[in-house]
Amino acid sequence: MTLPNKKIILSANLILLTSLVVANIYFSSSFATSGQKLKQLEQEIDAIEEQNQDLKRNILQKSSLHVLESKAEQLGFTKPNQYITVEGPSTSVALSQ
Amino acid sequence: MQHQRTRLLKIGFSLVFAILLSRLFYWQVINSHLLQATASSQRSSVQIIQGERGQILASDGYALVSNTPSYLLFAYTPQLEIASAQISRELAPILLDPNPKSATEAAKPLTERLELLQSSLLTKLTAPDKTWIPLQSDLDKPTKQQIQELGIVGLGFDEHQKRYYPEASMSAHLLGFVSHNDQGERQGYFGLEGYYNQDLQGRSGQVRQDKDAAGSPIIIGDFFRKPARPGRSLKLHLDRSLQHSVEEHLKSALEKYQAKSGEVVIMDPSTGAILAMAAQPAYDPQTFIDYPTNLYKNPIIADAYEPGSTFKVLVMAAAIEEGVISPDSICDNPCQGPVQIGKYSIRTWNNQYNPGQTMTEVLARSDNTGMIFVGQKLGKPTFSSYLDRFGFGRSTGIDLQEESVPTIRTTWGDIDLATASFGQGIAVTGIQMVKAVSAIANGGEMVEPKMVAEIHADKTLPITSHKTRVISPETSKQVTDMMVTAAHGGEAQWAVLRDYTVAGKTGTAQIPVAGHYDQDKTIASFIGFAPAYNPRFVMLVKLREPQSSPWAAETAAPLWYTIAKDALVHFGVPPDR
Numbered sequence: 001m002t003l004p005n006k007k008i009i010l011s012a013n014l015i016l017l018t019s020l021v022v023a024n025i026y027f028s029s030s031f032a033t034s035g036q037k038l039k040q041l042e043q044e045i046d047a048i049e050e051q052n053q054d055l056k057r058n059i060l061q062k063s064s065l066h067v068l069e070s071k072a073e074q075l076g077f078t079k080p081n082q083y084i085t086v087e088g089p090s091t092s093v094a095l096s097q
Numbered sequence: 098m099q100h101q102r103t104r105l106l107k108i109g110f111s112l113v114f115a116i117l118l119s120r121l122f123y124w125q126v127i128n129s130h131l132l133q134a135t136a137s138s139q140r141s142s143v144q145i146i147q148g149e150r151g152q153i154l155a156s157d158g159y160a161l162v163s164n165t166p167s168y169l170l171f172a173y174t175p176q177l178e179i180a181s182a183q184i185s186r187e188l189a190p191i192l193l194d195p196n197p198k199s200a201t202e203a204a205k206p207l208t209e210r211l212e213l214l215q216s217s218l219l220t221k222l223t224a225p226d227k228t229w230i231p232l233q234s235d236l237d238k239p240t241k242q243q244i245q246e247l248g249i250v251g252l253g254f255d256e257h258q259k260r261y262y263p264e265a266s267m268s269a270h271l272l273g274f275v276s277h278n279d280q281g282e283r284q285g286y287f288g289l290e291g292y293y294n295q296d297l298q299g300r301s302g303q304v305r306q307d308k309d310a311a312g313s314p315i316i317i318g319d320f321f322r323k324p325a326r327p328g329r330s331l332k333l334h335l336d337r338s339l340q341h342s343v344e345e346h347l348k349s350a351l352e353k354y355q356a357k358s359g360e361v362v363i364m365d366p367s368t369g370a371i372l373a374m375a376a377q378p379a380y381d382p383q384t385f386i387d388y389p390t391n392l393y394k395n396p397i398i399a400d401a402y403e404p405g406s407t408f409k410v411l412v413m414a415a416a417i418e419e420g421v422i423s424p425d426s427i428c429d430n431p432c433q434g435p436v437q438i439g440k441y442s443i444r445t446w447n448n449q450y451n452p453g454q455t456m457t458e459v460l461a462r463s464d465n466t467g468m469i470f471v472g473q474k475l476g477k478p479t480f481s482s483y484l485d486r487f488g489f490g491r492s493t494g495i496d497l498q499e500e501s502v503p504t505i506r507t508t509w510g511d512i513d514l515a516t517a518s519f520g521q522g523i524a525v526t527g528i529q530m531v532k533a534v535s536a537i538a539n540g541g542e543m544v545e546p547k548m549v550a551e552i553h554a555d556k557t558l559p560i561t562s563h564k565t566r567v568i569s570p571e572t573s574k575q576v577t578d579m580m581v582t583a584a585h586g587g588e589a590q591w592a593v594l595r596d597y598t599v600a601g602k603t604g605t606a607q608i609p610v611a612g613h614y615d616q617d618k619t620i621a622s623f624i625g626f627a628p629a630y631n632p633r634f635v636m637l638v639k640l641r642e643p644q645s646s647p648w649a650a651e652t653a654a655p656l657w658y659t660i661a662k663d664a665l666v667h668f669g670v671p672p673d674r
Contacts, residue, residue, distance in 0.1 A: 035313035042314075053166070054238075060160055060263035065341045085596070085672055 141319065142308045147258055148299020151328030153272060153289055155337040156550065162272055162290075162382075165261035168236040168254040170244060172221075174228045177251035184249055185218035191243050192218075192233050198387055235259070266381040268340055270395040271374050271497060271548060274382040287393050289331060289548060291498030296552055299328040330553040334370035339363065342663050343373040350656040351377050355644035356621075360397045360527055361660060366535040366626060366635045369544035369562035371495070372664075394499045401503035401524040402639070405606030406446075406463045406649075407624045408520030410583075411533055412471055413460055414576045415483035418568040421474040424457045424575050431470040432459070438512050443469060446605070461583045463603065465519040472518025477509040480517070486567050487533040487543070494545035494563065495528055502526075520604060530624055531637050536567040537576050538600070538626040538635045543567045581629045589623065589654035594662055596672030600632075601625025601657065603649035608642070618642050621649035623657040627665060628673045634664060 061067065124132060153162040170192075177184070193214055197203045202210065221230055232252075236244075241254055260275050273288030285294040302325030307318025314320075343361050351359050363373040376396050380388035394400070416422045433452035436443045445465050451458065459467030472480060484490065490505035503524035506513060516522040528546055536543035545562040552558040568576075580600035585593055589603050604622040607614035622639040626632035636657060643652040 031316045032309065032313075034316050035309060036311070038316065039313040050166075057163070057165060057261065057263075060163060060261075063159065064263045064265075065267075065337065066265065069341075083666055 137307075137319070140307045140309070140315065142306060142312075144304045146302040146304065146325040148301050148325040149258060149327045150260070150275065150283070150299055151297040151330040151553075153297075154330060154332045155335050155340075156333060157337055158332070159263075159337055161262070161264055161268055161333075161335075161337070163261045163263065164258045166238060167234075167257050167259040168238075168241045169234045169257065170232045170236055170241075171253050171255065172230045172232055173251050173253060174222075174230065175251075177222075177249075179249065181219055181222035184252070185215045185222060187247050187249065188218055188232070188244065189215040191240060191247075192236075198384075260382065262381075262383050264337075264341075265383070266379055267344060268335065268374070269379045269382050270376045270397070271335075271371075272382055273498065274385045274393075276385075287499055288395060288497050289333075292496050293329075293331055293549070293552075296329040296554075297331070300326040302326070331549045332551040332553060333548055334365070334368075334372060334550045335374070335548065336372045336667070339664055339667055340373045340375065342667070343660055344375045344377075344379075346656060346660050346663070347375050347377050350640065350652075350659075353645065354640060354652045354656075356640040356652070357642040358396065359641065359656075360639045361636065361656075362397050362527055362531050363634045363636045363660075363664065364531050364535060364546055366538035366544065366632050369532075369535070369546045370550065371546055371548050372634060374548075395497060397527040398493075398495060398497050398500040399526070401501065401526055402620050403521055403523060403606040403609065404525050404530055405520040405604035405620065405622065407530060407534075407602050407604030407622050407637075408523065408525075409460055409463065409468050409518075410537060410576060410580055410602050410624075411483070411487055412468060412475070412480075412518050413456065413579060414537055414568050414572055415480065415487075416471045416475050417575055418483075418572040419475060419479055422456050422471055424455065424579050426456050427453055428456070428459055428464075428467045428470045429453055431473075432464065432466045434466075436466050436469050436515070438469075438515050441512055441515075443515060457579045457582050460579045460602070461587045463583075463587065468519040469515045472514050475518075477514050480514055481505075481507075481509060484523075486565075487536065488565075489523075489525055489529055489533070493526075493528050493532045494547075496548050496560070500526070500528070503529075520606060527637050527639055531635055533567075534624050534626070534637075535635050537573050537580070538632045539573070540570045541566055541568040541573040577629055580625065584625060584629075587650070588648070589650040592650075592655040592658045594627070594658055594665075596674050597627050597661075597665060597670075598629040598673050599625055599627045599658075599661065600629040601627075601654075603654050605647060605649045617647070619647040619649075621647065621653040623649055623653040625657065625661075627661050628670060630673070633668050633670050634661075636661065636664075 149164055152160045152164070155161050172184070189211055193207075193211055197210070205213075218232060221232055224230060236254075244252065262272075271288045273286055273290035273292075275283055275285050275290055278284040283298065285291045285297060290297065303321070303323045305319070305321040307315040307320070309315055343363065347359050347361050350356070358377060360376045361373065362371065364371050374395075374397060378392060380392045385393065413422075417424070429452050432450060432454055434450050443465055446463060450466065451462065451464065454462070454464065454467065456467070456471070458464075459471070475483070484505055490502065492500055492502050503526065505523070513522060532543060532546055542564045543566075544564050547560055547562050549560045551560065577600045580602055581598055584590070584599045584601035587603065589601070593599060602624055604620075604624070606620045606622070607616065608618040608620060609615075610618070620639060620641050621643050622637065624635070624637045626635040638653045638657040638660070640653050640656070646652055
């Protein structure tokens with residue numbers, strides 16, 4: 001092998017090595033940031049799921065019969081003690097007018 | 098000489114090289130897995146994801162049982178930065194229960210209870226040879242947040258899911274509760290939680306991934322995910338509004354009639370759907386541990402009782418089906434006075450006798466001598482076979498865990514047949530009675546009672562009820578007529594609904610105590626269905642030891658009609674009278 005050829009091969013190897021080192025540093029740092037981003041996203045998902053669960057429990061709590069009954073009482077509603085059954089044509093009065 | 102030294106040096110280097118090489122070979126080839134495991138344990142993180150337990154939903158989709166997070170507060174001593182005394186001082190006011198359940202605790206002044214809690218926390222925190230110390234379990238989210246706001250380094254929380262009951266103690270007896278088994282695993286006990294434990298419990302999942310020193314995931318590292326499988330949810334036939342109304346009426350009735358306990362069950366006779374089921378006294382499944390264990394079982398399916406006169410409708414149905422009597426058959430001689438069987442003399446409940454009465458009148462008057470006449474017409478083998486046909490001595494097939502099956506005698510004496518024909522000396526459960534009477538209400542077909550309508554998994558799995566024909570539609574119609582006469586002309590007629598036709602029968606059974614019947618203790622019950630000729634429900638009401646009156650006509654019957662009125666309006670059933 002002649003001397004210029006040796007130089008070319010050595011330079012090419014050096015360039016390749018440097019590129020690999022740079023690529024390694026670049027990808028490592030970018031993956032490290034992605035890891036952090038992923039962690040953040042996971043935390044956000046957990047927080048949203050937790051909020052969702054809290055809201056569902058809130059709805060259940062507020063629509064329980066005990067709560068509805070006490071609210072109805074506060075608003076002055078009372079239980080009916082008499083029922084009237086109305087018999088008549090199947091069409092409503094409003095429609096027949 | 099110099100040549101020899103060089104050779105020695107070469108040998109020395111070769112030896113060292115060989116040793117290094119063999120050592121490397123040992124670590125990298127022979128024992129490589131150990132190094133890999135050590136490295137992996139340093140960067141690999143394993144997170145167990147709990148499979149959420151399935152919900153239990155009422156027929157309107159409202160969750161009667163759901164899940165909520167619960168936290169265990171712990172201290173990791175190597176990370177604690179402040180003194181244990183200060184930590185216990187800061188934690189005690191947050192962890193102090195403002196309403197202690199024990200009376201002795203509640204009697205103590207607040208400052209004393211605070212000091213006791215503080216010293217208990219300090220004892221835990223200064224326990225020797227412990228690094229991970231559990232301080233308090235079952236904390237809710239606001240308490241957890243309060244503790245986090247203190248910013249004490251070294252304190253942490255373990256999250257668990259626990260059951261949450263938005264309607265508090267409603268339907269406790271049919272829901273059951275969740276606790277831990279011998280292996281420390283969560284398990285459902287009693288009611289639906291016990292019966293459907295396999296369906297309700299989820300399967301835990303796992304996420305295993307490589308993490309860096311900051312705890313962030315390494316994107317190009319190992320990753321393994323086994324997803325958690327949530328438990329299946331149950332959708333019940335139970336009507337939440339009706340259940341609420343039944344529980345409120347039952348509580349009031351227990352006070353009004355000063356009864357020891359009471360039970361109500363309402364079932365759709367055409368499908369077997371249990372629309373409401375309540376028993377008092379009850380317990381709160383959230384704090385089941387604070388209640389006596391005898392309250393855990395659902396008495397409607399677990400407690401045997403003598404049905405008394407409510408059983409007469411089934412004996413009449415069997416006798417009409419066999420053609421040995423008709424509703425107009427006359428009971429002449431046997432009904433003219435007390436009936437003597439061996440050494441026993443059997444009387445009517447009011448000691449009044451009506452010779453020449455029809456079978457319809459026998460049922461309306463709840464005449465024991467008339468029923469002995471019917472029982473004797475049936476005969477022991479046929480009577481026994483009808484007990485089996487109506488499902489006595491067998492499980493009803495209801496999907497609740499603690500159902501008991503009272504045994505039915507196999508050998509029958511004359512006195513056994515006589516007393517069983519009016520519902521004495523025979524043990525049944527409330528749900529067995531409802532199932533048997535559903536045959537009369539449903540044109541002769543008996544349906545299996547079911548709590549669950551659907552199981553919600555990947556797809557919806559409907560639960561079906563088996564039907565068995567027990568009597569003919571004609572017999573069913575004739576017995577319904579007789580029950581209508583009994584309800585509208587019997588001793589409970591004062592309580593009957595004005596606008597609806599009801600088929601029903603009262604039952605006042607004395608309670609057997611130590612081989613004899615206690616005269617003062619009764620089980621008052623009423624079983625029936627409405628509207629009689631197109632029934633929307635069959636209902637059993639049972640009160641144990643009512644003090645205001647021992648008679649069902651004055652206790653169980655009015656409660657039955659009060660609930661029936663609400664139920665008929667709730668279901669939008671138009672009056673039929």
